[in-house]
Amino acid sequence: MLNHRKFPVLLVMLLVISMVVTACGAKPTPVPTPVPAPTTAPVTQPTQPPAVQPTKAPAAGIDCMGAKAGDQISMLYQWSGAEEENLNKILKPLVDACGIVLAPESTRDQALLDTRVKAGTPPDVTFWNVTQLNQYKDLLKPLDTLGVHGANYAGYWQAIGTVGGQWLGLPVKADIKTIIWYSPVAFDAYGYKVPTTWAELDALVEKMVADGHVPWSMGMESGDATGWTGSDFIQDIMLVQKGPQYVDDLITGKAPYNDAGVKQAYETYGKWAKDPQYTVGGAKGTLSTGFLDAIYKVFADPAEAMLVKQSGFAGGAVKEKFPTLKYGSDYDFFGVPGAQGVQGGSDWMMMFSDKPAVKALVAYLSSDAGAAEWAKAGFDLSPNSKATAAYTDAALIKKGQILASAQGFTPDIGDTIPGGFGKAEWTAIVDFVNGADLDAALAAAAKVQAEATQ
Amino acid sequence: MSSRDDKVPKIMKQGRVAPWLYVAPALIVMSFFIVYPMVSTVLLSFRNADSTLPATAACIAGEPCWGIFENYRYALTSPIMLTAFRNNLLWILLMVSGTVAMGLLIAVLADRVRYERFAKAIIFLPMAISFVGAGVIWKFMYDYGSGKIQIGLLNAILKTVGVSAVSWLTQPGINNLALILVGIWMWTGFSMTILAAALRGVPTEIVEAARVDGATEWHVFWRIIVPVIMPTIAVVITTMVINVLKIFDIVYVMTGGNYGTEVIANRMYVEMYNSFQSGRATAIAVVLILVIIPAMIYNIRRFQEQEAIR
Numbered sequence: 001m002l003n004h005r006k007f008p009v010l011l012v013m014l015l016v017i018s019m020v021v022t023a024c025g026a027k028p029t030p031v032p033t034p035v036p037a038p039t040t041a042p043v044t045q046p047t048q049p050p051a052v053q054p055t056k057a058p059a060a061g062i063d064c065m066g067a068k069a070g071d072q073i074s075m076l077y078q079w080s081g082a083e084e085e086n087l088n089k090i091l092k093p094l095v096d097a098c099g100i101v102l103a104p105e106s107t108r109d110q111a112l113l114d115t116r117v118k119a120g121t122p123p124d125v126t127f128w129n130v131t132q133l134n135q136y137k138d139l140l141k142p143l144d145t146l147g148v149h150g151a152n153y154a155g156y157w158q159a160i161g162t163v164g165g166q167w168l169g170l171p172v173k174a175d176i177k178t179i180i181w182y183s184p185v186a187f188d189a190y191g192y193k194v195p196t197t198w199a200e201l202d203a204l205v206e207k208m209v210a211d212g213h214v215p216w217s218m219g220m221e222s223g224d225a226t227g228w229t230g231s232d233f234i235q236d237i238m239l240v241q242k243g244p245q246y247v248d249d250l251i252t253g254k255a256p257y258n259d260a261g262v263k264q265a266y267e268t269y270g271k272w273a274k275d276p277q278y279t280v281g282g283a284k285g286t287l288s289t290g291f292l293d294a295i296y297k298v299f300a301d302p303a304e305a306m307l308v309k310q311s312g313f314a315g316g317a318v319k320e321k322f323p324t325l326k327y328g329s330d331y332d333f334f335g336v337p338g339a340q341g342v343q344g345g346s347d348w349m350m351m352f353s354d355k356p357a358v359k360a361l362v363a364y365l366s367s368d369a370g371a372a373e374w375a376k377a378g379f380d381l382s383p384n385s386k387a388t389a390a391y392t393d394a395a396l397i398k399k400g401q402i403l404a405s406a407q408g409f410t411p412d413i414g415d416t417i418p419g420g421f422g423k424a425e426w427t428a429i430v431d432f433v434n435g436a437d438l439d440a441a442l443a444a445a446a447k448v449q450a451e452a453t454q
Numbered sequence: 455m456s457s458r459d460d461k462v463p464k465i466m467k468q469g470r471v472a473p474w475l476y477v478a479p480a481l482i483v484m485s486f487f488i489v490y491p492m493v494s495t496v497l498l499s500f501r502n503a504d505s506t507l508p509a510t511a512a513c514i515a516g517e518p519c520w521g522i523f524e525n526y527r528y529a530l531t532s533p534i535m536l537t538a539f540r541n542n543l544l545w546i547l548l549m550v551s552g553t554v555a556m557g558l559l560i561a562v563l564a565d566r567v568r569y570e571r572f573a574k575a576i577i578f579l580p581m582a583i584s585f586v587g588a589g590v591i592w593k594f595m596y597d598y599g600s601g602k603i604q605i606g607l608l609n610a611i612l613k614t615v616g617v618s619a620v621s622w623l624t625q626p627g628i629n630n631l632a633l634i635l636v637g638i639w640m641w642t643g644f645s646m647t648i649l650a651a652a653l654r655g656v657p658t659e660i661v662e663a664a665r666v667d668g669a670t671e672w673h674v675f676w677r678i679i680v681p682v683i684m685p686t687i688a689v690v691i692t693t694m695v696i697n698v699l700k701i702f703d704i705v706y707v708m709t710g711g712n713y714g715t716e717v718i719a720n721r722m723y724v725e726m727y728n729s730f731q732s733g734r735a736t737a738i739a740v741v742l743i744l745v746i747i748p749a750m751i752y753n754i755r756r757f758q759e760q761e762a763i764r
Contacts, residue, residue: 224710224724281598284621287713288598419503420729427534430712434624444533454514 069099198338219289227426244341244408253453341408557645589707
């Protein structure tokens with residue numbers, strides 16, 4: 001039998017544990033370590049006898065830029081597994097032709113990159129996000145000095161990669177989100193046509209409602225990230241109504257987030273997202289349906305909706321959930337009609353070194369041959385315009401065309417603005433769909449945007 | 455006296471240093487894992503988002519500014535934090551009273567049945583489940599199917615009786631209650647166990663004497679049992695208040711603080727790990743500690759009083 005007087009001991013133990021838990025959560029101030037920068041990063045890896053001039057002539061279209069066999073390039077990137085294999089496949093012709101030795105490291109941890117750079121021992125080359133261009137602008141070698149084939153890149157790509165008047169990053173990989181998934185079988189059965197303008201899309205949606213179908217499946221539940229599906233959709237609407245420059249202005253803070261253009265996009269979105277005639281379950285359905293379930297609803301039997309706006313991964317999700325369905329006939333996508341630019345994620349190559357081997361890498365990846373290899377490997381899209389004609393995968397061919405015809409490329413607004421804007425944006429979307437006043441919701445997000453971009 | 459002192463070997467005498475040696479291990483652990491993080495947290499709360507400048511740097515011209523206390527202005531006056539304070543208050547009122555009342559009720563009733571152990575085990579079981587796991591389980595309970603099929607238990611029941619489905623987690627007014635119910639389900643076992651032990655400690659003589667004197671069971675409960683176990687009830691209440699102030703898992707898993715269900719601890723997490731606003735996050739942490747300290751002092755006082763009685 002337990003004496004009740006002993007229980008406070010247990011309680012005090014619990015309290016101490018609670019105190020510890022509360023006290024945690026403090027982040028130690030990052031202390032930059034001023035290590036003197038060594039002139040060269042000596043990574044000893046004698047895998048190949050050095051200083052042997054390539055005996056065979058370089059393969060067609062590959063310029064070694066004076067790199068000698070055995071020259072090393074240290075690389076740091078986030079890719080691993082199949083992604084890493086893709087990259088190796090793409091770089092193999094260069095490695096074979098010039099005898100360059102790649103010394104790659106794979107990590108998802110940006111802190112590792114930051115530490116290396118601050119310690120004065122950055123990798124020769126890193127593949128990272130666009131925000132790092134600005135972060136490391138003082139240390140990166142301009143592409144013009146590295147033998148880049150600039151003509152292969154659309155002006156907007158060069159503009160994104162330019163900081164302080166210098167082109168510092170080479171976009172190597174892109175994935176686009178400005179697409180809508182649908183079922184060609186269902187479209188055929190009901191006589192619907194893929195729309196090519198926003199007006200046609202709007203008319204198609206109204207026709208579906210008139211026919212008694214629910215056009216959209218807009219579910220966006222995603223735990224504490226609920227709202228991101230909506231933010232993608234709204235950004236696409238802005239790209240239709242206002243264009244890529246407007247989105248860039250929002251990112252830089254030139255246009256406030258409670259601007260009339262933003263409000264218009266939200267209202268266009270809300271007309272569909274809050275009404276059970278237009279989307280599965282109306283506002284409640286949009287808020288409480290998981291984003292994956294929202295994809296499945298369009299391709300399930302019976303289908304609950306006709307259209308779902310979602311990034312490229314939706315194809316993989318459908319394939320996994322419904323293995324019998326075929327891409328192209330049972331599920332397919334089209335670009336958001338009327339979008340003046342596309343949004344998506346992109347990976348950038350940044351050079352901390354201008355040694356010959358690095359120049360060879362830059363020249364190769366930006367060349368026609370490099371673009372063709374990238375397209376052949378099917379490692380998402382290559383921003384290199386010469387890749388467009390070289391894709392072999394059906395979905396990539398179509399995405400490549402959408403990208404090629406775009407007049408701009410915008411990153412996700414919420415991901416790009418720092419300081420909690422992403423969460424504030426989601427909150428605005430969730431609150432708006434849940435019936436809150438739009439002006440108040442946007443004003444709250446605009447406040448965070450102003451703080452972050454001041 | 456002096457002769458007795460001489461007989462004690464010198465090594466056994468307690469000097470000024472010896473006590474410190476005994477407590478040193480505990481002090482070192484405490485200072486590393488409690489004092490240092492706490493001091494660091496307080497210092498960071500006066501810095502800006504990435505701790506590089508004083509908090510004053512976050513002020514925007516033309517807007518109210520509390521100078522070095524800028525992060526506290528956010529922690530105490532921003533609309534989302536006011537929502538969080540309101541919700542935490544609601545959680546305290548409903549969840550503390552709910553767990554204590556249910557715990558006491560079950561403890562008293564289970565005492566009188568043959569399958570007592572089984573009943574108590576069932577009630578205690580949720581405590582053994584990971585909080586995140588429980589959140590996921592209840593997310594399914596509350597699931598709102600936008601299509602024709604309702605896989606959520608509650609909505610399936612509503613559908614069978616012909617009432618239209620409710621979106622439990624997104625509807626303001628209902629969603630906070632739905633979350634608090636999960637909290638009560640999880641923590642009732644805790645208060646039940648402690649209260650049940652306290653009930654066992656009630657001297658049978660007084661209870662029997664009261665019954666002999668003709669007191670009804672109702673009177674015995676309210677006039678004898680409750681006053682006797684009152685100190686334990688008080689401890690359970692304060693412990694629950696502290697727990698509820700720090701409530702995080704349920705909200706994080708089930709709504710992510712959306713739809714007006716934000717609570718202090720979740721906001722702290724969001725500021726720290728989603729928004730990278732370490733100044734604001736630590737300011738919220740300090741506010742949370744300050745709110746909890748009175749409950750903690752009360753609890754420790756109780757504990758010391760009971761030690762004194764012993």
